[in-house]
Amino acid sequence: MKTLFKTIWQKICSIHLTVALCLMITADSAWGYFCLNRHADLFEPLNDIGLVEWIATFGRHNLSHTLWLMLLLVLLFLLGLNTFACTTDRVLGLVSARSRMGARRFFFRLAPHVMHYAVLIILSGYLGTYLFARVLDSRTLVPGGSMTLPGTAATITFDAFDPIYYEGDALPAFENRVLMPRARLTLTRGDDVSTAVLAYNRPVRFEGYGIFLKNFNPTMRSGGMSGRTRIDLSLRRDPGVRLYIPGMFLFTVGLVMYLVERVFYKKNKKETL
């Protein structure tokens, strides 16, 4: 049993596996590029409905365009396993050789492994997002309208639409167009009332939900197809954030450790020589 475990462990640790996986991921990503081209609509629902449901619906029924993504998930899972095993193997080696190096030296030699573990945490976070995020699909608010966040007593009220328009005259097609849509919101939680500005790439976080601007109207100063003002929101409660933000922090720590090791210890080594 011990031998079997050791064999499996060695297979998973193999650098051949790493190289093979990296090559396969490269080839698969290239395939994915062609599948994504003009088929982005197949992948957009992934943000709303989660991975399991997406695979069961869009994924399964468009295999010629989506198989690459499923394969990519498998390959990333295997690469994650391979990275974990390799790194743990090295860390165990370092621990056993700890007596031959100082505590500080030992600490900094852990840098690449900290980064590897951080990457695994980040990947797990993203997988958690796709598997467990709770997404409320498109919610429309008009000025003065409000909605209650599910499972809470908190409400969001859309106060006003305050966009930034194109003011130049170099691009006639952009004349009077909205360059940056901005929605002023009031966030109410019991007696606690606050305000926030929502824009593209500027989500609002409230009561554990991420509030994202999905669409808006009017798109021009003079009004679009419908002159009525509205914003479409997408709300997400994402447990993956709890993993990938610490993961990113850990990666930064690992990077700093690695830089310190490279700058000071390698330099000292050269001087000693």
Added chain:
Amino acid sequence: MKCCREQFQYLALLVILLPLFACDGKGGSGASFVQVGDFTVNRISEDITEVRDGAGRKLILVPRGTPDPDGIEPCRVVRVPVQRVAAYGAFDVATMKALGVLEEVLVGVTTPADEWYVDEVREGMEAGRIAFLGYSSSIDFEQLRQQQPELVLTWDHSIIPMLDDLGIPCAITSTPTAMCLNARMRFVQFLAPFFQKKKEADAFFDRVNTTLTAIRKKTANAGPTPKVIWGDIYEKRVYVEPGNAWVGELVGLAQSDYLFHDVYGTSCIEIAVERFLYSGEEADIYFTYRTEKTGVTSKASLARLNPLLANIRPLKSGRVYAPLPHYSQSGDRLDEILTEIAAILHPECYPGFEQKFFKELPETDPPEQGGIS
């Protein structure tokens, strides 16, 4: 050699793992999934169908008389078959006609009676069965409530909060990107579960698909490839049908060259005037959005409306087509529309074809219409 064996073992492991990721968590008898462009119909069980509308909103369709599904907001639950519908768009109305339910279910529209060319709607409005709810920009919600619709089909997202307050479910039937040819043909399959008319929807799709196959066959060895543009210039703005729209695809399928094939996005998308004029100088055939009602009766009148258009080739030496007023309300005759467009592109393949949806604009207005020649 050892390395190859090892890699083969890894590959085998991958093949074993892949089906685990691709397996269906739901399945079950009666389960099916249909994608129609951005719309989806996911039949979860015999009784429950989940649809995603053009805005990506999930609606749950359940039979009448069954209890409310747990955890779903009431305004996202639609009882089927739906018996009373208010519709904003002519295309939605035409699709209901294709399903054979128009007369029984339509109770409200946002176009006044004198602008309708669909007999069932005109008659329904005369009989008081179908109400004019006001123009889309100024809906009379009191009138809407009186009509007691069980479903509103609309392209206007801003009406959703008001309908939620009234407790009326609604489905958004427009999408952020233009409908491709396949989606246009299959849209009927998105509306079908609301009325439990799957057979009718499949029959409609088969009919249009047969027409499309016939068009491909007939135009396969057609003569010179005509170059086509579809759009219009309105004062400072230019709107065209993008290459991903159904008309762009159809032109390509009918052995023709759609000059905006590289434009991607929503139907009636805005492009730069220079881009329009550049393609216009190459084009042989031009489809305008404008109709007779907007003053387009000849190439000369079109050029008068916008002098920039006078420089494009179809106005100087090619052909220009304007839709007839009933064209936009004739979605239930999609097969005929596709054939007519193919006949316009390749008249040599359709000798003596009689046009019903488009009119070729003469060089100048006939004198009796008072046009300037």
